[in-house]
Amino acid sequence: MRKSNKIYYFPGLISALLIPILFWYYASQRVHKPYTVLDLGIPAKHKYNDSIDNTFESVRNWKYRKIIVKPNEVLQNQHYYISELKKLQQRNQKETGIEFIIDDKNNYQDLITLINTMQLAKQETYAVDVGNTGHFFAVHFYKDPNKIDRANGCSTGDHWQYFRYKESYTGFERIKYLLDLPKPAYYIIFGFLLFMNISMLSIKERFQLNLK
Incomplete structure (x- = not known):
């Protein structure tokens, strides 16, 4: 009767220990620190001209x-x-x-x-x-309550980006969102794939030794 040898899965144990530590280390850091920015556009000072300038002078008094x-x-x-x-x-x-x-x-x-x-x-x-x-x-500025404001098809203010659902969540378009991941996420993905590759090679070698 052939005696079976024990298989020690060292690469898998290493990955099982390191991957949770990597997740904890990078997840505990603030990847994108929030900032509030206000853009103030201040024009260059120049001599006032009633015919072309829209300044505060018309409403000063x-x-x-x-x-x-x-x-x-x-x-x-x-x-x-x-x-x-x-x-x-x-x-x-x-x-x-x-x-x-x-x-x-x-x-x-x-x-x-x-x-x-x-x-x-x-x-x-x-x-x-x-x-x-x-x-x-x-x-x-006084607003006439009896006046009806009409739009001419032009809008200002916030910028809205429209996209179709299927193009954004299926196929190659979905893969492109990986480019927006923070840099530490690539370390985790690369480490997971590396340890998985080592583990698969180790299992293959163990099975080949047992078959001999």
Whole structure:
């Protein structure tokens, strides 16, 4: 009676130990650290021309409610600013707005928070009076409630990308999404394939030895 030899599966044991460690190491790291970026487009300063420029001058003398913005307190008062902007929009009066008074004591964070406040309040028009007062203005343009706005087929704002379901999740199109994986994911995949290849070769050699 032929005595069977024990098969020691060392490559498989190594891969079973290393792969969970690799998964834990790379999964515990933050692959894509989130950043919030705000792009401010500031035009070059030039001499004002009424015939071609669309600047703040045409609305400078409107009736503005003045609000003093204290340094480093904009975020604390953001809800108050939003409520005042909502009231401005609901009143819907002609040639009105809010003047947020800022000066050299205010920092960059105060300006960013004011811009974010405009977005949260859905304030359509706002501007910084650069080169003159330096104040931040929220301008309200009167909207006729009886007027019907008509679209002409052109839209602005967010960019939307449309794709068909079958092309994105089947066939070669699905494989192309592998290119978007983070770099550590390739190490894990390569290590798994390498250990699997070594394991298969080891099993093959063991079976060949047993058959002899």
